Each structure stands twice: as C-alpha cells, then as structure tokens.
Amino acid sequence: MxxxxxxxxxxxxxxxxxxxxxxxxxxxxxxxxxMNPTVLVLIRSGSGAIALAVIMRAMGRPLVGPNWKSRIAPFTFMAV
CATH class of the missing domain: 1.20.5 (Single alpha-helices involved in coiled-coils or other helix-helix interfaces)
Known part of the structure; x- marks a missing residue:
C-alpha cells in the first residue's frame, strides 16, 4: 500500500x-x-441481534459464553 x-x-x-x-x-x-415506534425498536433490535449472530457464526465463535447466566439480570434491567 x-x-x-x-x-x-x-x-x-x-x-x-x-x-x-x-x-x-x-x-x-x-x-x-x-410504523409504531415500539415495532421499529423491535425490528432494529432483532435485525441487529441476527446480524451479530451471523457474524459470530462466520468467525467461528460461540454465540453464548460460559458465564451467560450472570449477565441476564443486568441486561434485563438495562432493557427496561
């Protein structure tokens, strides 16, 4: 280059x-x-999650880490 x-x-x-x-x-x-803002957020979040899952699979990385259960509560609170 x-x-x-x-x-x-x-x-x-x-x-x-x-x-x-x-x-x-x-x-x-x-x-x-x-469209309804709630539907728009659902579509954006869902398409982002699908895109990240495809990228993770393409890279050969696991979709779920070893300590995923400890992350459920904090991310649930952030989503609310």
Missing amino acids: SEGRSRLLPYLAFAALGLIWGASFLFIKLGVQA
Missing part, C-alpha cells in the same frame, strides 16, 4: 462511519412516520 493511500484510509473510514451513523437517524425519522 502506498504512503499516501495508507494515510488517507483512516479519514475515509471515519467519514464512512459518520455517514452510516448519521443515516441511522434519518431512517429512524422515516420509520417512525410509517
């Missing part, structure tokens, strides 16, 4: 991250106009 290209790559990655993050707010605004 050339010197100029390797210096430009972090800036391009940062710009792409900003576009992806910012587009999320646009899609939320459009989605809330078309």
Whole structure:
C-alpha cells in the first residue's frame, strides 16, 4: 500500500462511519412516520441481534459464553 493511500484510509473510514451513523437517524425519522415506534425498536433490535449472530457464526465463535447466566439480570434491567 502506498504512503499516501495508507494515510488517507483512516479519514475515509471515519467519514464512512459518520455517514452510516448519521443515516441511522434519518431512517429512524422515516420509520417512525410509517410504523409504531415500539415495532421499529423491535425490528432494529432483532435485525441487529441476527446480524451479530451471523457474524459470530462466520468467525467461528460461540454465540453464548460460559458465564451467560450472570449477565441476564443486568441486561434485563438495562432493557427496561
């Protein structure tokens, strides 16, 4: 990789991250106009969980860790 290209790559990655993050707010605004906010949150959370499960499987990592039971209560409280 050339010197100029390797210096430009972090800036391009940062710009792409900003576009992806910012587009999320646009899609939320459009989605809330078309459906109930509760349904929108359920769809976003579910699709995120499915995407992470697919990535974990592709990487060969287990979906559930050895101490998953100790994490149920804290994550349940955060979800409420």
